[in-house]
């Protein structure tokens with residue numbers, strides 16, 4: 001597999017090795033030793049899958065406490081996937097990384113603990129799955145608006161996004177109490 005660094009050192013793009021033949025293809029979506037060597041060495045404790053239609057935007061979400069590192073990928077369709085560093089004291093605080101993930105390119109994004117995460121579906125439909133390093137704790141989950149001007153994510157143009165009520169009402173990052181923000185640990 002190929003590990004591609006991004007502008008935020010802890011955020012990684014992974015390109016698994018794909019074995020194609022007359023039947024289709026095969027790939028390993030996670031393998032403990034190899035991903036640990038790439039720096040993704042926390043144990044995963046939950047796997048999730050979400051199906052969405054074009055223009056659906058889920059996010060931006062984070063849990064604190066119980067921060068979740070997420071290894072995310074798309075099996076069918078395409079999304080623009082985003083990680084935003086909101087770790088208090090981080091040298092890259094407020095910066096974001098955005099990557100197209102698709103059933104075609106089979107790329108994965110490693111979204112570390114302490115990052116906001118969100119994605120926009122840019123195909124007719126998308127099947128999105130991810131592994132998490134902590135369990136879902138809804139009482140500790142926070143949402144930040146997808147179009148927070150201070151974060152300034154350059155989302156692809158697909159028209160007005162389809163949002164959950166929670167995400168539509170989400171505050172800006174600057175309006176969250178500082179105590180909500182995860183700590184930066186070197």
Ligand SMILES: Cc1cn([C@H]2C[C@H](O)[C@@H](COP(=O)(O)OP(=O)(O)O[C@H]3O[C@@H](C)C(=O)[C@@H](O)[C@H]3O)O2)c(=O)[nH]c1=O
Nearest residue numbers: 048050058059060061062068070117118119135136164
């Ligand atoms: C995330 C999650 C949701 N649920 C339930 C709660 C709710 O009834 C339903 C839909 O939940 P949500 O609206 O929060 O789903 P969604 O907006 O897809 O939430 C996800 O968004 C992306 C961007 C992430 O990064 C994830 O960590 C998660 O926050 O599923 C679980 O049971 N377990 C889970 O781990």
